[in-house]
Amino acid sequence: MALKLAGQVAVMFILLGVGIVIRRRGIVSQVSAEQFSGFVLLIVTPTLLIQSFQRDFEPKLGLLIAAAALLTIVFHLLAIPITKLVFRGMQDDYDSVGRLSAICSNCGFMGIPLMSAAMGELGALVAAVYIAVFNLYIWSHGVMILRRTRQVSAREILLTPCVVAALAGTALFLLRIRLPGILQNAMGYLAGLNTPLPMIITGILIAEVKPKTLFNDFRLWITAAMRLLVLPLAMLAVLLVLRAPSWFDGAQTAALGVMIACACPTAVSCVMMPARFDADAALGARLVAVTTLLSIVTIPLITQLSAYLFPLF
Incomplete structure (x- = not known):
């Protein structure tokens, strides 16, 4: 599985390189990236989510x-709470x-193809569920973090x-x-x-970042470590303590899919959301x-660590 995922990640990095180039x-502008991001968020990903649920009903899928x-x-x-403790007092x-950015993973742009590569159609279904909960989170507590308030619109969520x-x-x-x-055929083309x-959009956004800004702030690397290592490993520990992979036949698929989503890099939404709420989009x-x-x-x-440990619990 590690080789399959590494191959899929390599393919995605080639696409990312296309965006940078x-x-x-000067073939496209950052404005183009923002416009295409809106197209993906408003049309492509929702289409993929609906398509992921287009399957025959089975009780075991309901459990999944x-x-x-x-x-x-x-x-x-x-x-x-972990991120509140770590980031408290940071300027x-x-x-x-x-x-x-530490909490929100790129579960849609990277998570869906990775989960699909690892687990096929069931992986895409788990990804769809994760994305739904992710959106509930980012438009509720995520907005509260950016606005520095405890109020948020239920309608907006x-x-x-x-x-x-x-x-x-x-x-x-x-x-x-x-x-x-x-x-369904038309939706399949859009979902593709x-x-x-x-x-490619992510590559365009990364092309705007000056390399020297990635190495002159240790807080950037603390945040990266939280997103890529600390939070995924903390979640892995919780799954093992709860024995989640053995809850029912197929629970390991749900657990592994969630772990892949947790391991993804910072969501592109962490660039677009701060821009919307007058926060530091460049940091995102x-x-x-x-x-x-x-x-x-x-x-x-x-x-690979998750896949190795899950059968032991």
């Missing part, structure tokens, strides 16, 4: 979905953008495209409703953009850059 050569949702919630509840928006798509997909799954073949387009971009580059090593390591 076309930005450096429930377990994936529960474990994703556990991860975010675990990450909130220059590290206590907001930095903290959010529930009407985010990915949450709506996940709820719609779940409803179609539970009601055993299959969409027409022509519509979820790997190449986001990685630097964190996306450094964690994405380091993840080519850490993702296979975390995943």
